[in-house]
Amino acid sequence: IPIISDIKSVEVSQVDGVFLEKNMCNNWDKIWNFQAKPDDLLIASYPKAGTTWTQEIVDLIQNNGDIENSRRAPIHLRHPFLEWVRVVNSGIDEANAMPSPRTLKTHLPIQLLPPSFWEKKCKIIYVARNAKDNMVSYYYFQTMNKGLPDPGSWDEYFETFMSGKVMWGSWFDHVKGWWKKKDSHPILYLFYEEMMKDPKREIRKVMEFLGKNLKEEVLDKIVNNTSFAVMKNNPMTNYINDIEMNHSLSPFMRKGVVGDWKNQFTEDQNKRFNEDYEKHMADTSLSFFEEL
Numbered sequence: 001i002p003i004i005s006d007i008k009s010v011e012v013s014q015v016d017g018v019f020l021e022k023n024m025c026n027n028w029d030k031i032w033n034f035q036a037k038p039d040d041l042l043i044a045s046y047p048k049a050g051t052t053w054t055q056e057i058v059d060l061i062q063n064n065g066d067i068e069n070s071r072r073a074p075i076h077l078r079h080p081f082l083e084w085v086r087v088v089n090s091g092i093d094e095a096n097a098m099p100s101p102r103t104l105k106t107h108l109p110i111q112l113l114p115p116s117f118w119e120k121k122c123k124i125i126y127v128a129r130n131a132k133d134n135m136v137s138y139y140y141f142q143t144m145n146k147g148l149p150d151p152g153s154w155d156e157y158f159e160t161f162m163s164g165k166v167m168w169g170s171w172f173d174h175v176k177g178w179w180k181k182k183d184s185h186p187i188l189y190l191f192y193e194e195m196m197k198d199p200k201r202e203i204r205k206v207m208e209f210l211g212k213n214l215k216e217e218v219l220d221k222i223v224n225n226t227s228f229a230v231m232k233n234n235p236m237t238n239y240i241n242d243i244e245m246n247h248s249l250s251p252f253m254r255k256g257v258v259g260d261w262k263n264q265f266t267e268d269q270n271k272r273f274n275e276d277y278e279k280h281m282a283d284t285s286l287s288f289f290e291e292l
């Protein structure tokens with residue numbers, strides 16, 4: 001007999017053809033009319049691309065590497081999740097109640113971002129991850145997160161993801177849309193794979209984008225404290241106390257590697273995926289590493 005807390009009751013609807021949780025769609029006017037401020041920093045991503053990792057890096061840079069300060073609260077309370085609607089409040093309410101300078105998080109695709117972020121010329125950090133690993137990570141996240149639809153079997157999910165009928169829409173449209181926008185707006189576009197390859201180089205990029213100048217030893221401290229092993233054991237970054245997540249089904253901090261898709265994709269799926277990928281990515285200069 002399933003325990004009541006594991007039963008999912010997620011309702012999905014759409015805004016401009018993008019699948020979002022129904023409460024977000026019902027709340028859409030409030031989200032769309034959100035008033036950003038010029039000193040807001042926005043961290044944007046497709047779900048499971050390395051958002052939390054980027055958030056922790058940003059927070060530590062903002063706090064000059066002060067570990068204790070960055071452990072002041074769980075990551076989702078430090079950075080309001082703009083479009084997320086909970087029973088009693090929403091990301092918009094949390095953002096509106098927060099003193100400036102604010103750091104906010106979103107998974108919205110470019111065309112659904114509230115226009116005030118463009119009007120106020122807010123700095124934005126976008127993080128992207130190769131589609132295959134992103135898909136696998138999203139699949140396991142949907143199994144463990146009560147706030148997201150049941151993914152079904154892996155084979156079913158493969159088709160759902162490829163058709164873009166997942167929350168926050170198509171991976172292809174998301175990464176391409178944000179990539180294009182960076183030519184006309186202050187967007188730092190990061191890649192999960194580059195962060196894995198050379199974390200210090202990528203953390204320095206973030207530091208420079210934020211207009212900070214930290215000593216080498218502080219950068220080293222940030223590299224160390226944002227490693228997968230440290231964040232997995234940090235209750236302020238591993239979502240361990242989040243009532244929506246069942247970590248016994250799949251931990252939030254799951255594997256943290258590049259190339260895990262090889263353990264999940266069948267040969268046939270890989271072939272199908274590669275064919276579709278070529279078509280979807282033919283109109284962009286954006287490219288990814290899917291192994292290191």
Ligand SMILES: Nc1ncnc2c1ncn2[C@@H]1O[C@H](COP(=O)(O)O)[C@@H](OP(=O)(O)O)[C@H]1O
Nearest residue numbers: 048049050051052053137226227228254255256
């Ligand atoms: N410090 C870190 N280093 C590497 N990967 C990390 C990380 N922190 C989180 N991750 C990985 O990032 C993914 C979650 O992304 P998001 O924060 O956008 O939800 C998970 O991937 P896996 O499921 O592949 O392990 C998680 O393990």
Ligand SMILES: CCc1ccc(OS(=O)(=O)O)cc1
Nearest residue numbers: 046047048049051145147244
């Ligand atoms: C259920 C709320 C939630 C939390 C985190 C999500 O994605 S990510 O970890 O930030 O990529 C999505 C939904």
